Amino acid sequence: MPVNILFSARPALWPVYEPLLSQGLRDAGLDFVLATEFEPDQVDYVVYAPNGGLLDFSPYTRLKAVLSLWAGVESIADNETLTVPLARMVDHGLSQGMTEWVVAHTLRYHLGMDEHITVQDGVWTPEAPPLATERCVCVLGLGILGQATAEALAALNFRVIGWSRTPKQIAGVTCLHGIDGLKTALSQAEIAVLLLPDTPATENTMNTETLALLPKGARIINPGRGPLIDDDALLQALNSGQVGHATLDVFRVEPLPPEHPYWAHPNVTVTPHIASETRPVTAAQVICENIRRGEAGEPFVHLVDRQLGY
Structure with missing residues (x-):
């Protein structure tokens, strides 16, 4: 059965991230479906940004982890509907x-x-x-x-x-x-x-x-x-x-x-919030590595401590 990965971020980011994530997942040897729409109970992982519109995670009964594209997770860390591991973006x-x-x-x-x-x-x-x-x-x-x-x-x-x-x-x-x-x-x-x-x-x-x-x-x-x-x-x-x-x-x-x-x-x-930003090439590598880890039964990296909020 393929791994179903929901991309939930600004629509403009989809054509940027889709080829990078797809290549990384193929390189990891994974059988996957990557899309911007799924039935919630069919989703294994969510590649997430707060501006993607997803707020209620309770219908995602098969979900294994939410993998944020942002370093800051203050807008999601206290979401009571999110009960699975949450990883923040840490990329070189x-x-x-x-x-x-x-x-x-x-x-x-x-x-x-x-x-x-x-x-x-x-x-x-x-x-x-x-x-x-x-x-x-x-x-x-x-x-x-x-x-x-x-x-x-x-x-x-x-x-x-x-x-x-x-x-x-x-x-x-x-x-x-x-x-x-x-x-x-x-x-x-x-x-x-x-x-x-x-x-x-x-x-x-x-x-x-x-x-x-x-x-x-x-x-x-x-x-x-x-x-x-x-x-x-x-x-x-x-x-x-x-x-x-x-x-x-x-x-x-x-x-x-x-x-x-x-x-x-x-x-x-x-300065207009330009000190740094998530770089799609390196961020995709981090996301793919965490999905590989999840499927291999290995610990996720960059997990958020929900009590501390980061």
Whole structure:
């Protein structure tokens, strides 16, 4: 009997993913049917994105797993109709893209590139920036993306502090955890990179109290999730000079409304959620591997802890 795989995502993605998934499944030696429509009780796996419209999983009585195309699963993790394993997207294309984006903006801040680009006043000021060894970068969130980013920054000789809710160990990175660890990390963070998941426990991680812990004039880079930041608190910190500049790629409301104060603030750089994205070629490989594992009776990879929400 073939394995029935439902593709539930934006229709525009079907012609992109169908040949990639089909080839990967054939390479795995699987007998399969891949389609955008099935009778629910005939589906073995769902390749899923929240914008595909599928919300009620209760009719899918044969379902073995839901395999998300997105790294963030906050919109589905608490779905009470979903009782089978849920895997989030972790692929090396996503990690590489995020690492490149974060490293670029970290170097931009570290080297003072904004001043050289925007200030052309004829004044010759030969002041070289410090070396990376003299700059502390704090990465909040040490999951797959956070770890990859922290390792890349450490390889450039930045003094990297990583913070997570639970203990982690990463070569070349000082890893802290817990509330006291967060305070210690932020107190040294000349550049703070936010790569935490969006959960009730991480909402407003950057608020009036935590922003006040940063060294005065610190920079913030947020390619993680919009709700990690209390927007009003950040704007106050920017206006007071407590935070020198913020580069923000994600927001509570997207697209960011034209009237939002971030757009006009002189110390904010807005990018339109482009830090990284799921790459179809590498994402299809991850999906096919999990289906192969499921059919072989092996453990799925990248499973979501439904209690933690990631």
